[in-house]
Amino acid sequence: xxxxxxxxxxxxxxxxxxxxxxxxxxxxxxxxxxxxxxxxxxxxxxxxxxxxxxxxxxxxxxxxxxxxxxxxxxxxxxxxxxxxxxxxxxxxxxxxxxxxxxxxxxxxxxxxxxxxxxxxxxxxxxxxxxxxxxxxxxxxxxxxxxxxxxxxxxxxxxxxxxxxxxxxxxxxxxxxxxxxxxxxxxxxxxxxxxxxxxxxxxxxxxxxxxxxxxxxxxxxxxxxxxxxxxxxxxxxxxxxxxxxxxxxxxxxxxxxxxxxxxxxxxx
Amino acid sequence: xxxxxxxxxxxxxxxxxxxxxxxxxxxxxxxxxxxxxxxxxxxxxxxxxxxxxxxxxxxxxxxxxxxxxxxxxxxxxxxxxxxxxxxxxxxxxxxxxxxxxxxxxxxxxxxxxxxxxxxxxxxxxxxxxxxxxxxxxxxxxxxxxxxxxxxxxxxxxxxxxxxxxxxxxxxxxxxxxxxxxxxxxxxxxxxxxxxxxxxxxxxxxxxxxxxxxxxxxxxxxxxxxxxxxxxxxxxxxxxxxxxxxxxxxxxxxxxxxxxxxxxxxxxxxxxxxxxxxxxxxxxxxxxxxxxxxxxxxxxxxxxxxxxxxxxxxxxxxxxxxxxxxxxxxxxxxxxxxxxxxxxxxxxxxxxxxxxxxxxxxxxxxxxxxxxxxxxxxxxxxxxxxxxxxxxxxxxxxxxxxxxxxxxxxxxxxxxxxxxxxxxxxxxxxxxxxxxxxxxxxxxxxxxxxxxxxxxxxxxxxx
Numbered sequence: 031x032x033x034x035x036x037x038x039x040x041x042x043x044x045x046x047x048x049x050x051x052x053x054x055x056x057x058x059x060x061x062x063x064x065x066x067x068x069x070x071x072x073x074x075x076x077x078x079x080x081x082x083x084x085x086x087x088x089x090x091x092x093x094x095x096x097x098x099x100x101x102x103x104x105x106x107x108x109x110x111x112x113x114x115x116x117x118x119x120x121x122x123x124x125x126x127x128x129x130x131x132x133x134x135x136x137x138x139x140x141x142x143x144x145x146x147x148x149x150x151x152x153x154x155x156x157x158x159x160x161x162x163x164x165x166x167x168x169x170x171x172x173x174x175x176x177x178x179x180x181x182x183x184x185x186x187x188x189x190x191x192x193x194x195x196x197x198x199x200x201x202x203x204x205x206x207x208x209x210x211x212x213x214x215x216x217x218x219x220x221x222x223x224x225x226x227x228x229x230x231x232x233x234x235x236x237x238x239x240x241x242x243x244x245x246x247x248x249x250x251x252x253x254x255x256x257x258x259x260x261x262x263x264x265x266x267x268x269x270x271x272x273x274x275x276x277x278x279x280x281x282x283x284x285x286x287x288x289x290x291x292x293x294x295x296x297x
Numbered sequence: 298x299x300x301x302x303x304x305x306x307x308x309x310x311x312x313x314x315x316x317x318x319x320x321x322x323x324x325x326x327x328x329x330x331x332x333x334x335x336x337x338x339x340x341x342x343x344x345x346x347x348x349x350x351x352x353x354x355x356x357x358x359x360x361x362x363x364x365x366x367x368x369x370x371x372x373x374x375x376x377x378x379x380x381x382x383x384x385x386x387x388x389x390x391x392x393x394x395x396x397x398x399x400x401x402x403x404x405x406x407x408x409x410x411x412x413x414x415x416x417x418x419x420x421x422x423x424x425x426x427x428x429x430x431x432x433x434x435x436x437x438x439x440x441x442x443x444x445x446x447x448x449x450x451x452x453x454x455x456x457x458x459x460x461x462x463x464x465x466x467x468x469x470x471x472x473x474x475x476x477x478x479x480x481x482x483x484x485x486x487x488x489x490x491x492x493x494x495x496x497x498x499x500x501x502x503x504x505x506x507x508x509x510x511x512x513x514x515x516x517x518x519x520x521x522x523x524x525x526x527x528x529x530x531x532x533x534x535x536x537x538x539x540x541x542x543x544x545x546x547x548x549x550x551x552x553x554x555x556x557x558x559x560x561x562x563x564x565x566x567x568x569x570x571x572x573x574x575x576x577x578x579x580x581x582x583x584x585x586x587x588x589x590x591x592x593x594x595x596x597x598x599x600x601x602x603x604x605x606x607x608x609x610x611x612x613x614x615x616x617x618x619x620x621x622x623x624x625x626x627x628x629x630x631x632x633x634x635x636x637x638x639x640x641x642x643x644x645x646x647x648x649x650x651x652x653x654x655x656x657x658x659x660x661x662x663x664x665x666x667x668x669x670x671x672x673x674x675x676x677x678x679x680x681x682x683x684x685x686x687x688x689x690x691x692x693x694x695x696x697x698x699x700x701x702x703x704x705x706x707x708x709x710x711x712x713x714x715x716x717x718x719x720x721x722x723x724x725x726x727x728x729x730x731x732x733x734x735x736x737x738x739x740x741x742x743x744x745x746x747x748x749x750x751x752x753x754x755x756x757x758x759x
Contacts, residue, residue, distance in 0.1 A: 044746060050471040051467075053691075053693070059707060212663050214695070243491060274523055
């Protein structure tokens with residue numbers, strides 16, 4: 031399907047702007063509507079994103095790699111037993127299954143400073159692509175700060191608040207969860223990180239959390255995300271809180287040449 | 298009270314709160330909360346009982362206790378009984394008849410708005426079909442102003458939403474220009490920042506200010522950061538036009554958002570002090586959505602639609618320029634499919650308008666909901682027929698930061714063309730002046746870049 035040289039299609043002569051954003055800009059039009067090509071492009075992306083929601087996570091490989099790097103892991107499940115249940119019952123995705131509880135109880139109740147949890151969320155691809163490279167940066171930093179860490183917990187069918195249960199079990203002050211975000215048309219593999227200070231199940235709310243979202247190839251890169259997370263950890267330790275009262279005040283790391291281009295509308 | 302006997306069954310709904318929930322049209326969030334009707338018969342039985350409840354009863358029986366919830370206190374304490382007088386003798390069922398009748402003119406509806414509570418409005422919506430929701434909403438007229446005039450008859454405004462996954466200013470500017478060249482952006486140019494970062498917020502605020510100034514665009518800007526971040530930005534002297542905040546219908550849910558009425562008031566006063574509006578001072582932009590309270594486990598046993606409408610009482614107090622129900626954003630656990638999303642969008646629009654709010658709708662869905670573009674076309678068209686105040690304009694309907702599908706610049710042009718709707722007058726004039734629209738309010742035949750923006754684009758290719 032090509033719209034080129036089609037007299038019924040009105041192209042937009044500002045295609046050069048596409049270099050700045052993955053957004054669907056300068057699409058052109060047929061009359062005032064989407065062209066056939068743009069319309070089918072969208073349908074294709076929607077089909078891919080719909081399917082991404084339903085691909086089950088495979089933690090085995092992530093476990094293997096983390097173990098190879100010398101980190102212990104623990105694989106847990108929530109009470110959402112399947113994908114349909116997970117989508118319709120967020121409450122069950124915030125509770126550990128009976129077997130997972132038992133599994134946690136069996137691990138030594140070492141008191142810890144920080145817990146790191148990984149959950150599939152709504153995109154297993156996000157975890158598949160980004161969890162291991164990000165953890166390979168994050169975990170050494172946490173160790174370097176002298177934090178005592180329990181095993182990295184990998185949770186299937188988990189919602190953000192599932193990390194609270196893990197933090198409580200290990201009596202950890204600092205709670206981080208890497209989770210697959212809802213798949214977008216243009217980014218089916220976006221990962222988010224939620225950080226909570228003194229997380230407690232049933233007590234911590236969204237207002238107590240800080241979120242770093244859009245970690246993927248067109249969004250935040252691993253270094254930027256790490257910088258933000260470490261800033262939040264440091265500040266949370268000082269202020270003894272997290273959430274809306276803790277502001278991310280990291281400075282911008284966009285390279286200068288992009289900064290300059292930033293003002294093409296304003297130069 | 299609240300009882301009905303049919304030939305086979307007897308129902309006793311006990312409380313008004315329970316009756317409201319059981320009478321609510323089917324949606325997944327109410328089942329998740331365990332408050333929805335267990336079958337169709339129970340739902341219709343509840344609707345029969347609800348139709349006989351006097352509107353006055355809602356002033357006597359608070360659905361969330363007055364002592365424990367500041368949203369309830371706001372609703373009761375600021376109720377205008379003089380405005381309520383013309384309909385105060387009606388039951389919910391009679392009220393529906395009145396709304397549909399010729400007595401409910403635009404003037405009459407405007408006059409009673411402050412006398413209606415969210416619960417009264419939610420109740421009547423539960424016994425209204427989609428065509429009723431459309432017919433009555435269409436008669437409501439809510440006009441607000443900042444740098445242009447929003448909500449006039451036969452106008453449909455658009456929020457230009459040029460989000461970028463890393464808040465990259467060039468990326469934002471690219472989508473922004475694309476939108477302007479498609480005639481989008483009269484409601485607001487509003488960016489959701491990827492992170493609630495003060496520096497990013499300041500940078501985006503300054504950039505939007507500079508663009509609006511440089512190109513003399515008769516519109517307003519907003520960076521949709523948390524209200525406390527926006528307050529910090531105001532303290533640092535940033536050019537804040539509209540203050541944004543997500544709001545909900547219970548105190549507990551608002552707590553979970555990190556807000557309360559005092560904080561919103563403080564933010565509004567700070568923005569008013571900047572005095573940046575030229576035609577008016579409606580300086581707040583609120584977003585809502587069914588299911589947000591339950592999502593925070595703060596629904597207080599209410600059904601999600603009633604909870605949603607209570608959020609409009611919060612909005613109304615602060616005289617917003619725009620209120621946006623982001624209807625399909627939250628996901629299938631609250632609104633399962635296209636059918637539920639469509640009805641919810643039209644309910645929210647109707648309820649907001651009846652309460653006197655400048656109600657727009659983010660016609661949208663996520664990739665884990667059972668919905669697609671056809672569903673969005675139906676809601677978009679019906680909302681516009683109902684006189685919806687504004688919709689979103691997202692490049693290609695694909696928000697690359699928030700990861701959901703909304704309406705595109707093309708969608709706005711479609712609905713304007715088929716229904717003969719126009720942008721806000723001041724913005725329309727700007728579009729025509731720069732040759733983006735022709736005299737018939739349509740895009741030019743050929744897609745030339747207007748002289749206004751030529752130099753910026755030439756620099757890029759040069």
